[in-house]
Amino acid sequence: MKGFKTALAGEVYREILQIENIYFDIFYSPIKEEETSKVIGVIGMAIDVTESEKFKASLLELDKSKSEFIATASHQLRSPLANIRWGLELLQTDPLVLANPELQKQVESVHESNLKVINLVNNLLDTSRIYSNKLSNRPRKIEIIKELKDLFKNFEREKMRLDLEVLWNIPDELELKVDQNLFKVVLTNLTANAFKYNKKNGAVVVFVKEKKNFIEISIANTGKSIVKDEQAHIFEKFYRGSNVTMEFEGTGLGLYIASNYMKFLG
């Protein structure tokens, strides 16, 4: 009925209609009188798209099962991975380990691998939340500078690895009303990139400024720039720049998650 009415009003309309077990892709167009352009009827064409619609439905079902599997698996992996992390951190302070440099190196290496897996699992979980629309927005006032300073403490290891300098160009205090969990993920992913794709003796520059209707936060680094033609793609899922070499492990999910969370936060 909507198709008929729309076409009668002079517009073209398209819809997928199910009649019993058959799906039709229907186009409705107005029939206009040549001289006056007055609509004198409606012409339509219905194409049988049952097979492609059924295929689409089965793909969507498959995709849903896949997303559910990823969400469940990543969720289940989180607790044991956190346990391993605590155990390893405890081990790092054990006198026996501290007395043996070789052992210390090995524990350190396992700890680093563990952190990489935790990061990967978090990325998968964040992605599956975006995919299944399971994000919730609970805005509350947060102190943005404190958040950033706390966040940067988690990157001490990366900072030391490349002898990086962190330059702060920020006000003393700044409040923002936002969902803390989601916003933290955004900041974490941006900061992680700034540290990871940097160069030896480089810097990470944090810039925060209150503007008229928004707050500008920039986390820049001194690493390789993203190739200009590729800049439009950086927020796509699994996208990784062509100049990213094998030494930088990653999933290509960080900026995808960050941009989706920001869109969700409005």
Added chain:
Amino acid sequence: MLASVRDVTDELRVKRLLAASEQRFRLVVENAQAIIFALSPDGKFILSEGKKLSLLGLKSS
């Protein structure tokens, strides 16, 4: 005897052209693997054609 002679060559040619055009149109719409329909402004079907009408148990009108 009075006879009237009228040249109908053009008339016949136009008729033949119209019939051919109508035939072409029929061939296209009747054999389309779709349903082609037209409705009047009050929602009445003024045309329904196409091979896929059989899916709905209908015949062309």
